[in-house]
Amino acid sequence: MENHAKEYNVEEFERPSVTVDVILFTIKENKLKVLLIKRGAWPFEDMWAIPGGFISMDESLEHAAARELTEEAGIENVYLEQLYTFGDPKRDPRTRVITVAYFALVDSAKLKQSEKTDKEVTGSKWFPADTLPNLAFDHEKILKYAVRRLRYKLEYTAVGRELLPTDFTLTELQKVYEIILYKKLDKRNFRKKLASLDILKETNRYKRGHHRPAKLYSFRKNVELKSGFKSVQFEK
Amino acid sequence: MENHAKEYNVEEFERPSVTVDVILFTIKENKLKVLLIKRGAWPFEDMWAIPGGFISMDESLEHAAARELTEEAGIENVYLEQLYTFGDPKRDPRTRVITVAYFALVDSAKLKQSEKTDKEVTGSKWFPADTLPNLAFDHEKILKYAVRRLRYKLEYTAVGRELLPTDFTLTELQKVYEIILYKKLDKRNFRKKLASLDILKETNRYKRGHHRPAKLYSFRKNVELKSGFKSVQFEK
DNA sequence: GCAAAAGTGTTCAATGTACACCCATGC
């Protein structure tokens, strides 16, 4: 059939540009936050955008996403998951740009170091996921999609761990869920569920604060992010 | 920051080729089947592949997917959903090719017409999803991913409707679920669940066969594909 | 009248949800 002949001459086809964009989430100040970057040039100059960039010809998509995170946020080894590919012909006024969006999760404690070194130098800033500035391109749509996916994932898997240090208290874990799902959870039910899932292990250390010390827990190794916290219906 | 300067000169970047591949599922002969196309040229000449092709510069990704379905399978207006984007640098020996995979569902009755006209002319063939030939490129991986997603979707949404004509019997619907989930379901529980979901409406027509006639049902309009049939755990 | 698919309810188990009090520490 004719298509095969066409396929052979790969070079005949005009090629779009391909980027990766990475929505990086963290929790700070009891809020879900997203890292955005101020654009310095046309188009959408001075507007905020999701960090991203062009893929190299010899790197995988995931590698490109990880590289962007290092370059633009100075962080490494974070949870990274492909979200969706946005390819509307008019989404970038310069030329045809298809973007493969990823989302990433990082414990805010991990940010502290890099934050001090290149703070504001990069023109990047953390915004609360529920009060965003106007965004460049179709980035608002992408970001909203990412938030939906994050919520969904949180209910059905244990991705919450990616937003916490290795050791944490049960109350801290519950807060992660409450912040992202945007609703209060019942302490006893939450803990009962955790116990039944058998994904945590106690340490024998405690977090001491101003009140009664809280036992520290960590996730079991080899818990393949699964098993959920269904408490809201998301699809509509 | 330096990246913005780079971004401005979009043209400086080498561009990959971008294709869409579409995994088209249907149910025939009580099996889940997938449409594959025999390759006519290097690379992977004479091997079977998922239908797909290059995107045009002025069409959306979804449009490209729909167009491929029309060109390669002669069908239109089917359920189409973006699956995942595969971009390993070595997945195509010719050059860097990133493919945005979609999956599509079609009622086999809808195929009958086009089937007769261009059968075998296109070098395409329906394979049972569980007994595939060796596939070109990374298409086996893509296809397995599609099957997983289809199962998942079937449990949590009402996509099953896309594999049936507008009117169908409850037994036919149950068979769709059994074939895809690859397990027997209990007739009474299945019907009780359907009733509670309130997504079907009775017609006053019956399907007459060799035995007792079965009432025909259709899906309510505006049932946004949701609400599920959880009966197996999929993630692992 | 008999073979074959259509249709229909109840019981039990597991899971989810609501809810209130004592405990250990810092100050």
Place this chain on the structure above:
DNA sequence: GCATGGGTGTACATTGAACACTTTTGC
């Protein structure tokens, strides 16, 4: 000693799973 967050169990409702017989038709 008191304010504050840490920690724990029980009763009820909802959902899922197992299970068998009668009905209606074509032949």
